[in-house]
Amino acid sequence: MREEFQAPRGFHDILGEDLRKFRYVTSTIRDILRRHNFEEIILPVVEYADLFERSIGETTDIVQKEMFVFEDRKGRRLALRPEGTAGAVRAYVQNRLFAQRTYHKVFYEGPMFRHERPQAGRYRQFHQIGVEVFGVAEPHADAEVIKVAHEIVETLKIKADIEINSIGCKVCRPAYREALVGYLNSVSEKLCSVCLDRKDRNPLRVLDCKVETCKEAVKEAPRVTDYLCEECRDHYSKLSEYLKALGVPYVENPHLVRGLDYYTRTVFEVVSPDLGSAIIAGGRYDYLVEEFGGPPTPALGFAAGIERIALLVDTPKEREPVYFVIPFGDVIPYALKVTDTIREKGKVAELSYRKGNLRKQLDFANKMGYRYAVIVGEDEMREGVVSLKDMETGEQVRVRPEDI
Ligand SMILES: [Zn+2]
Ligand SMILES: [Zn+2]
Structure with missing residues:
Protein backbone atom coordinates (compact mmCIF):
# COMPACT_ATOMS: atom_id res chain seq x y z
CA MET A 1 0.00 0.00 0.00
CA ARG A 173 3.59 28.49 46.82
CA PRO A 174 6.08 31.37 46.33
CA ALA A 175 7.89 30.55 49.59
CA TYR A 176 8.03 26.88 48.66
CA ARG A 177 9.25 27.69 45.20
CA GLU A 178 12.05 29.78 46.62
CA ALA A 179 13.10 27.01 49.01
CA LEU A 180 12.98 24.47 46.21
CA VAL A 181 15.07 26.56 43.80
CA GLY A 182 17.63 27.10 46.59
CA TYR A 183 17.79 23.36 47.16
CA LEU A 184 17.99 22.54 43.42
CA ASN A 185 20.88 24.98 43.04
CA SER A 186 22.72 23.09 45.78
CA VAL A 187 22.38 19.77 43.89
CA SER A 188 22.57 21.17 40.37
CA GLU A 189 25.54 18.98 39.36
CA LYS A 190 23.26 15.92 39.68
CA LEU A 191 20.42 17.30 37.51
CA CYS A 192 19.85 16.35 33.89
CA SER A 193 20.16 19.05 31.22
CA VAL A 194 16.36 19.44 30.93
CA CYS A 195 16.03 20.00 34.69
CA LEU A 196 18.94 22.46 34.73
CA ASP A 197 17.00 24.42 32.16
CA ARG A 198 13.67 24.31 33.99
CA LYS A 199 14.79 24.59 37.62
CA ASP A 200 14.40 28.40 37.57
CA ARG A 201 11.36 28.68 35.28
CA ASN A 202 9.31 25.71 36.46
CA PRO A 203 11.12 24.13 39.45
CA LEU A 204 8.20 21.96 40.59
CA ARG A 205 8.53 19.92 37.43
CA VAL A 206 12.02 18.79 38.43
CA LEU A 207 10.28 16.70 41.11
CA ASP A 208 8.52 14.85 38.29
CA CYS A 209 11.65 14.01 36.27
CA LYS A 210 12.04 10.33 35.41
CA VAL A 211 15.87 10.49 35.01
CA GLU A 212 17.52 8.39 37.78
CA THR A 213 20.07 11.01 38.89
CA CYS A 214 17.28 13.60 39.19
CA LYS A 215 15.07 11.20 41.15
CA GLU A 216 18.01 10.64 43.50
CA ALA A 217 18.80 14.36 43.73
CA VAL A 218 15.26 15.39 44.76
CA LYS A 219 14.82 12.73 47.46
CA GLU A 220 15.87 15.21 50.13
CA ALA A 221 14.17 18.20 48.51
CA PRO A 222 11.91 20.35 50.68
CA ARG A 223 8.34 19.04 50.72
CA VAL A 224 5.58 21.27 49.50
CA THR A 225 3.27 20.02 52.26
CA ASP A 226 5.65 21.55 54.84
CA TYR A 227 5.09 24.99 53.29
CA LEU A 311 -4.69 -2.30 28.04
CA LEU A 312 -5.49 -3.41 31.59
CA VAL A 313 -8.99 -4.88 31.26
CA ASP A 314 -10.38 -8.16 30.00
CA THR A 315 -13.46 -7.76 27.86
CA PRO A 316 -16.41 -9.62 29.27
CA LYS A 317 -16.90 -12.84 27.31
CA GLU A 318 -20.69 -12.74 27.22
CA ARG A 319 -21.95 -11.33 23.97
CA GLU A 320 -25.55 -10.83 23.01
CA PRO A 321 -26.93 -13.94 21.33
CA VAL A 322 -27.05 -13.55 17.54
CA TYR A 323 -29.78 -15.16 15.38
CA PHE A 324 -28.22 -16.14 12.06
CA VAL A 325 -30.94 -16.50 9.42
CA ILE A 326 -30.01 -18.97 6.66
CA PRO A 327 -32.29 -18.91 3.58
CA PHE A 328 -32.59 -21.95 1.26
CA GLY A 329 -34.20 -21.87 -2.17
CA ASP A 330 -36.54 -19.22 -3.46
CA VAL A 331 -37.43 -17.76 -0.06
CA ILE A 332 -35.71 -14.36 0.11
CA PRO A 333 -38.86 -12.24 0.72
CA TYR A 334 -39.90 -14.58 3.55
CA ALA A 335 -36.34 -14.69 5.01
CA LEU A 336 -36.16 -10.88 4.96
CA LYS A 337 -39.46 -10.74 6.85
CA VAL A 338 -38.33 -13.39 9.38
CA THR A 339 -35.09 -11.46 10.08
CA ASP A 340 -37.08 -8.28 10.52
CA THR A 341 -39.51 -9.94 12.93
CA ILE A 342 -36.64 -11.12 15.17
CA ARG A 343 -35.13 -7.62 15.21
CA GLU A 344 -38.50 -6.06 16.04
CA LYS A 345 -38.48 -8.16 19.19
CA GLY A 346 -35.24 -6.39 20.23
CA LYS A 347 -32.94 -9.28 19.38
CA VAL A 348 -29.83 -9.27 17.18
CA ALA A 349 -30.42 -10.93 13.81
CA GLU A 350 -28.28 -11.29 10.73
CA LEU A 351 -29.52 -12.51 7.36
CA SER A 352 -26.83 -14.67 5.79
CA TYR A 353 -25.52 -13.32 2.47
CA ARG A 354 -23.29 -16.36 2.10
CA LYS A 355 -23.70 -19.03 -0.55
CA GLY A 356 -23.05 -22.69 0.14
CA ASN A 357 -24.70 -25.70 1.70
CA LEU A 358 -26.21 -25.92 5.17
CA ARG A 359 -23.14 -27.60 6.66
CA LYS A 360 -20.89 -24.71 5.57
CA GLN A 361 -23.35 -22.12 6.81
CA LEU A 362 -23.60 -23.80 10.22
CA ASP A 363 -19.80 -24.09 10.44
CA PHE A 364 -19.59 -20.39 9.77
CA ALA A 365 -22.22 -19.59 12.46
CA ASN A 366 -20.22 -21.73 14.88
CA LYS A 367 -16.95 -20.02 14.04
CA MET A 368 -18.52 -16.60 14.61
CA GLY A 369 -19.97 -17.65 17.95
CA TYR A 370 -23.57 -17.06 16.83
CA ARG A 371 -25.94 -18.65 19.30
CA TYR A 372 -28.84 -19.60 17.01
CA ALA A 373 -29.23 -20.66 13.39
CA VAL A 374 -32.63 -19.82 11.92
CA ILE A 375 -33.07 -22.11 8.93
CA VAL A 376 -35.59 -20.91 6.36
CA GLY A 377 -36.37 -23.32 3.48
CA GLU A 378 -39.30 -23.62 1.10
CA ASP A 379 -41.08 -26.07 3.47
CA GLU A 380 -40.76 -23.63 6.36
CA MET A 381 -42.03 -20.78 4.21
CA ARG A 382 -45.14 -22.75 3.17
CA GLU A 383 -45.98 -23.49 6.80
CA GLY A 384 -45.10 -20.00 8.07
CA VAL A 385 -42.43 -21.33 10.46
CA VAL A 386 -38.63 -21.53 10.78
CA SER A 387 -36.28 -24.26 12.02
CA LEU A 388 -34.54 -22.78 15.04
CA LYS A 389 -31.28 -24.51 15.94
CA ASP A 390 -29.50 -23.84 19.24
CA MET A 391 -25.80 -23.96 18.26
CA GLU A 392 -24.71 -24.80 21.81
CA THR A 393 -27.06 -27.69 22.58
CA GLY A 394 -27.71 -28.82 19.00
CA GLU A 395 -31.45 -28.84 19.78
CA GLN A 396 -33.67 -27.91 16.85
CA VAL A 397 -37.35 -26.91 16.89
CA ARG A 398 -39.90 -25.56 14.42
CA VAL A 399 -41.45 -22.30 15.58
CA ARG A 400 -43.31 -19.39 14.10
CA PRO A 401 -40.96 -16.38 13.71
CA GLU A 402 -43.08 -14.26 16.06
CA ASP A 403 -42.68 -16.91 18.79
CA ILE A 404 -38.86 -16.81 18.80
ZN1 LIG B 1 -1.98 28.06 50.39
ZN1 LIG C 1 15.77 15.72 35.14
Whole structure:
Protein backbone atom coordinates (compact mmCIF):
# COMPACT_ATOMS: atom_id res chain seq x y z
CA MET A 1 0.00 0.00 0.00
CA ARG A 2 1.34 3.44 -0.89
CA GLU A 3 2.46 5.37 2.16
CA GLU A 4 0.18 8.33 1.52
CA PHE A 5 -2.81 5.96 1.66
CA GLN A 6 -1.87 4.70 5.11
CA ALA A 7 -2.78 6.31 8.43
CA PRO A 8 -0.18 8.93 9.39
CA ARG A 9 2.59 7.81 11.75
CA GLY A 10 1.31 7.56 15.33
CA PHE A 11 -2.34 7.40 14.27
CA HIS A 12 -4.34 4.20 14.20
CA ASP A 13 -7.71 2.60 13.61
CA ILE A 14 -9.57 1.03 16.50
CA LEU A 15 -11.56 -2.06 15.55
CA GLY A 16 -12.47 -5.64 16.41
CA GLU A 17 -11.52 -6.83 19.91
CA ASP A 18 -9.72 -3.52 20.66
CA LEU A 19 -12.89 -1.60 19.94
CA ARG A 20 -14.99 -3.95 22.07
CA LYS A 21 -12.60 -3.25 24.98
CA PHE A 22 -12.64 0.48 24.23
CA ARG A 23 -16.45 0.55 24.32
CA TYR A 24 -16.57 -1.58 27.44
CA VAL A 25 -14.27 0.93 29.20
CA THR A 26 -16.16 4.02 28.02
CA SER A 27 -19.61 2.63 28.76
CA THR A 28 -18.52 1.55 32.24
CA ILE A 29 -17.12 5.02 32.98
CA ARG A 30 -20.19 6.72 31.53
CA ASP A 31 -22.43 4.65 33.76
CA ILE A 32 -20.43 5.68 36.84
CA LEU A 33 -20.67 9.36 35.79
CA ARG A 34 -24.42 9.00 35.22
CA ARG A 35 -24.87 7.79 38.79
CA HIS A 36 -22.82 10.77 40.03
CA ASN A 37 -25.08 13.09 38.01
CA PHE A 38 -22.38 14.56 35.74
CA GLU A 39 -23.74 16.26 32.61
CA GLU A 40 -22.11 15.66 29.23
CA ILE A 41 -20.63 18.48 27.18
CA ILE A 42 -19.26 18.01 23.64
CA LEU A 43 -16.28 20.27 23.01
CA PRO A 44 -14.60 21.19 19.72
CA VAL A 45 -11.44 19.31 18.79
CA VAL A 46 -9.83 22.56 17.61
CA GLU A 47 -9.22 25.68 19.73
CA TYR A 48 -6.97 28.71 19.37
CA ALA A 49 -3.40 27.67 20.24
CA ASP A 50 -3.21 30.55 22.73
CA LEU A 51 -5.80 28.90 24.95
CA PHE A 52 -3.51 25.95 25.65
CA GLU A 53 -0.31 27.97 25.81
CA ARG A 54 -1.74 30.27 28.48
CA SER A 55 -3.36 27.56 30.59
CA ILE A 56 -1.15 24.49 30.33
CA GLY A 57 1.97 26.68 30.46
CA GLU A 58 4.61 27.83 28.00
CA THR A 59 7.35 25.76 29.62
CA THR A 60 5.59 22.40 29.55
CA ASP A 61 6.48 19.60 27.14
CA ILE A 62 2.92 19.60 25.81
CA VAL A 63 3.12 23.19 24.65
CA GLN A 64 6.80 23.25 23.69
CA LYS A 65 7.00 19.98 21.76
CA GLU A 66 3.76 18.07 21.48
CA MET A 67 0.97 20.32 20.19
CA PHE A 68 -0.31 20.07 16.63
CA VAL A 69 -0.44 23.75 15.73
CA PHE A 70 -1.49 25.06 12.32
CA GLU A 71 -2.75 28.22 10.68
CA ASP A 72 -6.21 28.57 9.21
CA ARG A 73 -6.79 30.41 5.91
CA LYS A 74 -6.81 33.76 7.69
CA GLY A 75 -3.49 33.08 9.42
CA ARG A 76 -4.98 32.44 12.89
CA ARG A 77 -3.03 29.93 14.99
CA LEU A 78 -5.16 26.90 15.84
CA ALA A 79 -4.30 23.73 17.73
CA LEU A 80 -5.69 20.21 17.91
CA ARG A 81 -6.55 19.91 21.59
CA PRO A 82 -3.82 18.12 23.59
CA GLU A 83 -6.13 17.82 26.64
CA GLY A 84 -9.70 18.64 27.65
CA THR A 85 -9.63 20.99 30.62
CA ALA A 86 -8.67 24.20 28.79
CA GLY A 87 -11.57 23.76 26.35
CA ALA A 88 -14.00 22.86 29.14
CA VAL A 89 -13.06 26.02 31.06
CA ARG A 90 -13.36 28.08 27.87
CA ALA A 91 -16.84 26.62 27.31
CA TYR A 92 -17.84 27.27 30.91
CA VAL A 93 -16.93 30.95 30.59
CA GLN A 94 -18.16 31.46 27.02
CA ASN A 95 -21.57 29.89 27.70
CA ARG A 96 -21.86 31.81 30.98
CA LEU A 97 -22.67 28.61 32.88
CA PHE A 98 -21.62 30.42 36.06
CA ALA A 99 -24.71 32.64 35.70
CA GLN A 100 -27.09 29.62 35.78
CA ARG A 101 -26.14 27.83 38.97
CA THR A 102 -23.64 28.06 41.81
CA TYR A 103 -21.82 24.95 40.64
CA HIS A 104 -21.65 22.62 37.64
CA LYS A 105 -20.53 19.02 37.19
CA VAL A 106 -19.69 18.20 33.58
CA PHE A 107 -17.86 15.51 31.62
CA TYR A 108 -16.50 15.24 28.10
CA GLU A 109 -15.29 12.35 25.97
CA GLY A 110 -13.24 12.40 22.80
CA PRO A 111 -9.92 12.37 20.98
CA MET A 112 -6.87 14.36 22.10
CA PHE A 113 -3.74 14.94 20.04
CA ARG A 114 -0.09 15.03 21.06
CA HIS A 115 2.95 14.74 18.86
CA GLU A 116 4.73 12.16 21.01
CA ARG A 117 7.20 9.52 19.95
CA PRO A 118 4.99 6.55 19.03
CA GLN A 119 5.36 3.62 21.46
CA ALA A 120 3.26 0.73 22.75
CA GLY A 121 -0.11 2.00 23.97
CA ARG A 122 0.74 5.63 23.10
CA TYR A 123 -0.70 7.25 20.03
CA ARG A 124 -0.75 10.76 18.65
CA GLN A 125 -4.52 10.57 18.65
CA PHE A 126 -5.72 9.10 21.91
CA HIS A 127 -8.99 9.29 23.79
CA GLN A 128 -9.97 10.61 27.16
CA ILE A 129 -13.03 10.92 29.34
CA GLY A 130 -12.67 13.85 31.69
CA VAL A 131 -14.78 15.33 34.46
CA GLU A 132 -14.79 18.90 35.74
CA VAL A 133 -16.53 20.42 38.76
CA PHE A 134 -16.87 24.21 38.58
CA GLY A 135 -17.73 26.48 41.49
CA VAL A 136 -16.81 24.41 44.56
CA ALA A 137 -13.83 25.23 46.79
CA GLU A 138 -14.63 22.78 49.58
CA PRO A 139 -12.64 19.55 49.79
CA HIS A 140 -15.67 17.25 49.74
CA ALA A 141 -15.80 17.94 46.00
CA ASP A 142 -12.16 16.79 45.73
CA ALA A 143 -13.03 13.65 47.70
CA GLU A 144 -15.99 12.86 45.44
CA VAL A 145 -13.97 13.42 42.26
CA ILE A 146 -11.23 11.09 43.53
CA LYS A 147 -13.96 8.62 44.51
CA VAL A 148 -15.15 8.58 40.88
CA ALA A 149 -11.62 7.69 39.78
CA HIS A 150 -11.52 4.97 42.41
CA GLU A 151 -14.86 3.58 41.26
CA ILE A 152 -13.55 3.38 37.69
CA VAL A 153 -10.59 1.15 38.58
CA GLU A 154 -12.66 -0.89 41.04
CA THR A 155 -15.48 -1.53 38.58
CA LEU A 156 -13.05 -2.45 35.80
CA LYS A 157 -11.05 -4.63 38.26
CA ILE A 158 -7.78 -2.82 37.55
CA LYS A 159 -4.89 -2.93 39.99
CA ALA A 160 -3.93 0.69 40.68
CA ASP A 161 -2.78 3.03 43.45
CA ILE A 162 -4.19 6.47 44.14
CA GLU A 163 -1.55 9.08 44.97
CA ILE A 164 -2.51 12.49 46.31
CA ASN A 165 -0.69 15.70 47.20
CA SER A 166 -1.36 19.39 47.76
CA ILE A 167 0.78 21.89 45.88
CA GLY A 168 -0.55 24.98 47.65
CA CYS A 169 -1.97 28.24 46.42
CA LYS A 170 -0.93 31.76 45.43
CA VAL A 171 -0.27 32.56 49.08
CA CYS A 172 2.00 29.69 50.03
CA ARG A 173 3.59 28.49 46.82
CA PRO A 174 6.08 31.37 46.33
CA ALA A 175 7.89 30.55 49.59
CA TYR A 176 8.03 26.88 48.66
CA ARG A 177 9.25 27.69 45.20
CA GLU A 178 12.05 29.78 46.62
CA ALA A 179 13.10 27.01 49.01
CA LEU A 180 12.98 24.47 46.21
CA VAL A 181 15.07 26.56 43.80
CA GLY A 182 17.63 27.10 46.59
CA TYR A 183 17.79 23.36 47.16
CA LEU A 184 17.99 22.54 43.42
CA ASN A 185 20.88 24.98 43.04
CA SER A 186 22.72 23.09 45.78
CA VAL A 187 22.38 19.77 43.89
CA SER A 188 22.57 21.17 40.37
CA GLU A 189 25.54 18.98 39.36
CA LYS A 190 23.26 15.92 39.68
CA LEU A 191 20.42 17.30 37.51
CA CYS A 192 19.85 16.35 33.89
CA SER A 193 20.16 19.05 31.22
CA VAL A 194 16.36 19.44 30.93
CA CYS A 195 16.03 20.00 34.69
CA LEU A 196 18.94 22.46 34.73
CA ASP A 197 17.00 24.42 32.16
CA ARG A 198 13.67 24.31 33.99
CA LYS A 199 14.79 24.59 37.62
CA ASP A 200 14.40 28.40 37.57
CA ARG A 201 11.36 28.68 35.28
CA ASN A 202 9.31 25.71 36.46
CA PRO A 203 11.12 24.13 39.45
CA LEU A 204 8.20 21.96 40.59
CA ARG A 205 8.53 19.92 37.43
CA VAL A 206 12.02 18.79 38.43
CA LEU A 207 10.28 16.70 41.11
CA ASP A 208 8.52 14.85 38.29
CA CYS A 209 11.65 14.01 36.27
CA LYS A 210 12.04 10.33 35.41
CA VAL A 211 15.87 10.49 35.01
CA GLU A 212 17.52 8.39 37.78
CA THR A 213 20.07 11.01 38.89
CA CYS A 214 17.28 13.60 39.19
CA LYS A 215 15.07 11.20 41.15
CA GLU A 216 18.01 10.64 43.50
CA ALA A 217 18.80 14.36 43.73
CA VAL A 218 15.26 15.39 44.76
CA LYS A 219 14.82 12.73 47.46
CA GLU A 220 15.87 15.21 50.13
CA ALA A 221 14.17 18.20 48.51
CA PRO A 222 11.91 20.35 50.68
CA ARG A 223 8.34 19.04 50.72
CA VAL A 224 5.58 21.27 49.50
CA THR A 225 3.27 20.02 52.26
CA ASP A 226 5.65 21.55 54.84
CA TYR A 227 5.09 24.99 53.29
CA LEU A 228 1.29 25.02 52.98
CA CYS A 229 -0.59 28.01 54.38
CA GLU A 230 -3.25 27.36 56.99
CA GLU A 231 -6.13 27.25 54.49
CA CYS A 232 -4.28 24.83 52.21
CA ARG A 233 -3.27 22.65 55.14
CA ASP A 234 -6.85 22.54 56.38
CA HIS A 235 -8.13 21.76 52.86
CA TYR A 236 -5.66 18.90 52.50
CA SER A 237 -6.36 17.35 55.90
CA LYS A 238 -10.13 17.48 55.31
CA LEU A 239 -9.63 15.79 51.95
CA SER A 240 -7.78 12.95 53.72
CA GLU A 241 -10.56 12.69 56.29
CA TYR A 242 -13.28 12.53 53.60
CA LEU A 243 -11.41 9.94 51.54
CA LYS A 244 -11.18 7.77 54.64
CA ALA A 245 -14.92 8.25 55.25
CA LEU A 246 -15.56 7.07 51.68
CA GLY A 247 -13.22 4.11 52.07
CA VAL A 248 -10.97 5.26 49.21
CA PRO A 249 -7.43 3.95 49.71
CA TYR A 250 -4.66 6.43 48.88
CA VAL A 251 -1.01 7.22 49.51
CA GLU A 252 0.42 10.69 50.01
CA ASN A 253 3.18 11.44 47.54
CA PRO A 254 4.85 14.76 48.41
CA HIS A 255 6.69 14.74 45.08
CA LEU A 256 3.55 14.50 42.99
CA VAL A 257 3.18 17.86 41.20
CA ARG A 258 1.57 17.14 37.78
CA GLY A 259 3.16 18.69 34.76
CA LEU A 260 0.70 21.48 34.03
CA ASP A 261 0.92 25.06 35.28
CA TYR A 262 -2.73 25.54 36.16
CA TYR A 263 -2.95 23.25 39.18
CA THR A 264 -3.49 24.49 42.75
CA ARG A 265 -3.93 22.60 46.01
CA THR A 266 -5.10 19.02 45.34
CA VAL A 267 -3.33 17.01 42.67
CA PHE A 268 -3.77 13.26 42.25
CA GLU A 269 -2.90 10.35 40.02
CA VAL A 270 -4.19 6.81 39.67
CA VAL A 271 -1.07 4.83 38.88
CA SER A 272 -0.98 1.37 37.36
CA PRO A 273 1.98 -0.68 38.62
CA ASP A 274 1.65 -2.84 35.50
CA LEU A 275 2.09 0.12 33.14
CA GLY A 276 4.36 2.04 35.49
CA SER A 277 2.44 5.24 34.84
CA ALA A 278 -0.79 7.11 35.49
CA ILE A 279 -4.05 6.06 33.84
CA ILE A 280 -6.15 8.80 35.47
CA ALA A 281 -4.79 12.17 36.59
CA GLY A 282 -6.17 15.46 37.75
CA GLY A 283 -6.40 18.14 40.35
CA ARG A 284 -7.67 21.52 41.33
CA TYR A 285 -7.27 24.67 39.20
CA ASP A 286 -8.81 27.45 41.27
CA TYR A 287 -7.57 30.40 39.17
CA LEU A 288 -8.09 29.18 35.61
CA VAL A 289 -11.72 30.29 35.11
CA GLU A 290 -10.76 33.81 36.17
CA GLU A 291 -7.74 33.81 33.87
CA PHE A 292 -10.07 33.02 30.96
CA GLY A 293 -12.25 36.01 31.79
CA GLY A 294 -14.86 34.40 34.05
CA PRO A 295 -15.68 35.30 37.64
CA PRO A 296 -13.45 33.84 40.39
CA THR A 297 -14.49 30.17 40.30
CA PRO A 298 -12.66 27.36 42.08
CA ALA A 299 -12.68 24.17 40.04
CA LEU A 300 -11.21 20.72 39.71
CA GLY A 301 -11.31 17.62 37.56
CA PHE A 302 -9.47 14.68 36.06
CA ALA A 303 -8.95 12.91 32.76
CA ALA A 304 -8.87 9.17 32.20
CA GLY A 305 -6.89 7.70 29.30
CA ILE A 306 -9.13 5.20 27.54
CA GLU A 307 -6.51 3.29 25.50
CA ARG A 308 -4.23 2.94 28.51
CA ILE A 309 -7.07 1.68 30.71
CA ALA A 310 -8.17 -0.69 27.94
CA LEU A 311 -4.69 -2.30 28.04
CA LEU A 312 -5.49 -3.41 31.59
CA VAL A 313 -8.99 -4.88 31.26
CA ASP A 314 -10.38 -8.16 30.00
CA THR A 315 -13.46 -7.76 27.86
CA PRO A 316 -16.41 -9.62 29.27
CA LYS A 317 -16.90 -12.84 27.31
CA GLU A 318 -20.69 -12.74 27.22
CA ARG A 319 -21.95 -11.33 23.97
CA GLU A 320 -25.55 -10.83 23.01
CA PRO A 321 -26.93 -13.94 21.33
CA VAL A 322 -27.05 -13.55 17.54
CA TYR A 323 -29.78 -15.16 15.38
CA PHE A 324 -28.22 -16.14 12.06
CA VAL A 325 -30.94 -16.50 9.42
CA ILE A 326 -30.01 -18.97 6.66
CA PRO A 327 -32.29 -18.91 3.58
CA PHE A 328 -32.59 -21.95 1.26
CA GLY A 329 -34.20 -21.87 -2.17
CA ASP A 330 -36.54 -19.22 -3.46
CA VAL A 331 -37.43 -17.76 -0.06
CA ILE A 332 -35.71 -14.36 0.11
CA PRO A 333 -38.86 -12.24 0.72
CA TYR A 334 -39.90 -14.58 3.55
CA ALA A 335 -36.34 -14.69 5.01
CA LEU A 336 -36.16 -10.88 4.96
CA LYS A 337 -39.46 -10.74 6.85
CA VAL A 338 -38.33 -13.39 9.38
CA THR A 339 -35.09 -11.46 10.08
CA ASP A 340 -37.08 -8.28 10.52
CA THR A 341 -39.51 -9.94 12.93
CA ILE A 342 -36.64 -11.12 15.17
CA ARG A 343 -35.13 -7.62 15.21
CA GLU A 344 -38.50 -6.06 16.04
CA LYS A 345 -38.48 -8.16 19.19
CA GLY A 346 -35.24 -6.39 20.23
CA LYS A 347 -32.94 -9.28 19.38
CA VAL A 348 -29.83 -9.27 17.18
CA ALA A 349 -30.42 -10.93 13.81
CA GLU A 350 -28.28 -11.29 10.73
CA LEU A 351 -29.52 -12.51 7.36
CA SER A 352 -26.83 -14.67 5.79
CA TYR A 353 -25.52 -13.32 2.47
CA ARG A 354 -23.29 -16.36 2.10
CA LYS A 355 -23.70 -19.03 -0.55
CA GLY A 356 -23.05 -22.69 0.14
CA ASN A 357 -24.70 -25.70 1.70
CA LEU A 358 -26.21 -25.92 5.17
CA ARG A 359 -23.14 -27.60 6.66
CA LYS A 360 -20.89 -24.71 5.57
CA GLN A 361 -23.35 -22.12 6.81
CA LEU A 362 -23.60 -23.80 10.22
CA ASP A 363 -19.80 -24.09 10.44
CA PHE A 364 -19.59 -20.39 9.77
CA ALA A 365 -22.22 -19.59 12.46
CA ASN A 366 -20.22 -21.73 14.88
CA LYS A 367 -16.95 -20.02 14.04
CA MET A 368 -18.52 -16.60 14.61
CA GLY A 369 -19.97 -17.65 17.95
CA TYR A 370 -23.57 -17.06 16.83
CA ARG A 371 -25.94 -18.65 19.30
CA TYR A 372 -28.84 -19.60 17.01
CA ALA A 373 -29.23 -20.66 13.39
CA VAL A 374 -32.63 -19.82 11.92
CA ILE A 375 -33.07 -22.11 8.93
CA VAL A 376 -35.59 -20.91 6.36
CA GLY A 377 -36.37 -23.32 3.48
CA GLU A 378 -39.30 -23.62 1.10
CA ASP A 379 -41.08 -26.07 3.47
CA GLU A 380 -40.76 -23.63 6.36
CA MET A 381 -42.03 -20.78 4.21
CA ARG A 382 -45.14 -22.75 3.17
CA GLU A 383 -45.98 -23.49 6.80
CA GLY A 384 -45.10 -20.00 8.07
CA VAL A 385 -42.43 -21.33 10.46
CA VAL A 386 -38.63 -21.53 10.78
CA SER A 387 -36.28 -24.26 12.02
CA LEU A 388 -34.54 -22.78 15.04
CA LYS A 389 -31.28 -24.51 15.94
CA ASP A 390 -29.50 -23.84 19.24
CA MET A 391 -25.80 -23.96 18.26
CA GLU A 392 -24.71 -24.80 21.81
CA THR A 393 -27.06 -27.69 22.58
CA GLY A 394 -27.71 -28.82 19.00
CA GLU A 395 -31.45 -28.84 19.78
CA GLN A 396 -33.67 -27.91 16.85
CA VAL A 397 -37.35 -26.91 16.89
CA ARG A 398 -39.90 -25.56 14.42
CA VAL A 399 -41.45 -22.30 15.58
CA ARG A 400 -43.31 -19.39 14.10
CA PRO A 401 -40.96 -16.38 13.71
CA GLU A 402 -43.08 -14.26 16.06
CA ASP A 403 -42.68 -16.91 18.79
CA ILE A 404 -38.86 -16.81 18.80
ZN1 LIG B 1 -1.98 28.06 50.39
ZN1 LIG C 1 15.77 15.72 35.14
